[in-house]
Amino acid sequence: MDDRVLDVTGLRAGYGPAEVLFGVELHLARGEVAALMGRNGAGKSTTLKAIMGLLTPRGGSIRFAGQDITGHAPFRIARLGLGYVPEERRIFTDLTVAENLEVGRRTAPAGRAPWTPERLFEFFPNLAEMRHRRASAMSGGEQQMLTIARTLMGNPEAVLLDEPSEGLAPVIVEQMAEAVLRMKAEGIAVLVSEQNLDFAAAVADRALILEKGTVRWQGGIAALEADEDVRRAYLTV
Numbered sequence: 001m002d003d004r005v006l007d008v009t010g011l012r013a014g015y016g017p018a019e020v021l022f023g024v025e026l027h028l029a030r031g032e033v034a035a036l037m038g039r040n041g042a043g044k045s046t047t048l049k050a051i052m053g054l055l056t057p058r059g060g061s062i063r064f065a066g067q068d069i070t071g072h073a074p075f076r077i078a079r080l081g082l083g084y085v086p087e088e089r090r091i092f093t094d095l096t097v098a099e100n101l102e103v104g105r106r107t108a109p110a111g112r113a114p115w116t117p118e119r120l121f122e123f124f125p126n127l128a129e130m131r132h133r134r135a136s137a138m139s140g141g142e143q144q145m146l147t148i149a150r151t152l153m154g155n156p157e158a159v160l161l162d163e164p165s166e167g168l169a170p171v172i173v174e175q176m177a178e179a180v181l182r183m184k185a186e187g188i189a190v191l192v193s194e195q196n197l198d199f200a201a202a203v204a205d206r207a208l209i210l211e212k213g214t215v216r217w218q219g220g221i222a223a224l225e226a227d228e229d230v231r232r233a234y235l236t237v
């Protein structure tokens with residue numbers, strides 16, 4: 001069986017006249033966590049949006065779970081088992097935590113134990129405590145956690161996570177890292193866009209670095225931590 005859950009080749013995308021991605025190549029193995037790194041504007045969010053179908057690819061191909069999904073609508077891609085957690089939290093602020101989770105519920109693929117609110121509350125004890133609270137009364141970090149929990153209710157095989165640590169307090173960042181590691185323990189593959197090397201090192205096996213819309217470097221996280229030249233060239237400001 002193919003060990004790749006996601007295969008992106010020669011991906012080009014942009015906004016109007018602006019070309020942003022110039023042939024991105026990346027793959028994600030089943031159950032692995034990979035960090036998509038690079039400075040502001042390198043094209044990380046654009047890559048995730050193009051994979052998810054929120055932006056129509058201008059070239060290249062995207063395969064997910066053995067199917068060509070290039071140019072497919074986001075809801076069809078989600079239905080195949082690809083979850084997406086955008087930078088801006090997408091929750092219903094008028095609904096409670098428990099109701100938000102119900103909105104995300106989708107049938108699990110055969111052979112996989114489905115996520116239920118009860119299982120998720122074990123996973124995210126903070127959310128359990130506030131299950132009847134309206135999402136509007138939650139902090140930004142809590143809302144981010146709820147977005148992840150709701151994505152899991154869709155029983156994804158892989159999740160695209162856009163800059164989960166950005167703008168969050170250190171204690172929430174730690175919880176976020178734990179959440180990613182738990183997803184990995186459940187066999188869910190995660191492609192996480194991230195600028196913070198500490199966060200990437202805490203969760204990922206491998207890093208890919210984007211610069212100006214192409215992957216310039218890829219390798220193990222330990223290799224990246226040890227390579228000051230690469231970090232200086234592509235990561236630090």
Ligand SMILES: Nc1ncnc2c1ncn2[C@@H]1O[C@H](COP(=O)(O)OP(=O)(O)OP(=O)(O)O)[C@@H](O)[C@H]1O
Pocket residue numbers: 015018020038039040041042043044045046047
């Ligand atoms: N909606 C948009 N319309 C036009 N240009 C955009 C749009 N969104 C992003 N861009 C441009 O695309 C380029 C890549 O942006 P992208 O958000 O993918 O970068 P990023 O690596 O995710 O960085 P950041 O951390 O700032 O989100 C930038 O030059 C940005 O200005």
